[in-house]
Amino acid sequence: xxxxxxxxxxxxxxDPTRHAEVKLMVGTRATLSWVPREIVERLGAPLLHRRPxxxxxxRTIERDTAGAIIKLNGTEAIVTVVLxxxxxxxxxxxxxxxxxxxxxxx
Numbered sequence: 001x002x003x004x005x006x007x008x009x010x011x012x013x014x015d016p017t018r019h020a021e022v023k024l025m026v027g028t029r030a031t032l033s034w035v036p037r038e039i040v041e042r043l044g045a046p047l048l049h050r051r052p053x054x055x056x057x058x059r060t061i062e063r064d065t066a067g068a069i070i071k072l073n074g075t076e077a078i079v080t081v082v083l084x085x086x087x088x089x090x091x092x093x094x095x096x097x098x099x100x101x102x103x104x105x106x
Contacts, residue, residue, distance in 0.1 A: 009071040010035060010043065013078060018043045033070065034084035040066050041083075048080060 005025050012018035020039050027034075045066040052062050064083040069076055 006072060008033070010039060010045075010081070011069040011071065011076075012043045012045055013067050013069055015044075032065075032080055032082050034063075034082045035068070037064075037083040037085065040068070040081065043068070045081075051082075053082070 003025060005023050007021055007023050009019055009021050020043060022035060022039055024033070024035070045068045048065045048067055050062050050064050052060050054060050063085075065080050066083060068079060068081050070079050070081075
């Protein structure tokens with residue numbers, strides 16, 4: 001199975017002047033996007049709550065979550081993102097899947 005990255009724009013949900021473009025590996029089974037903590041903190045995105053996550057190796061970890069707007073290929077959605085530690089950033093295409101899926105299958 002091949003791996004690929006995308007450039008995704010993350011924006012503060014109420015202040016569109018606060019945004020950052022981030023290159024993330026696409027996690028085809030990820031349900032939430034994991035964004036580097038420093039990006040979320042720099043945007044000042046509102047924190048939601050700390051949640052437990054079950055990892056592929058059966059460990060459970062807890063991470064903070066925040067609200068943000070994601071934009072890819074002209075499509076955007078309001079989503080919950082996980083504040084990722086170093087090396088754990090991943091993009092979940094699920095919130096945008098239907099609008100951009102057809103672009104990848106042509």
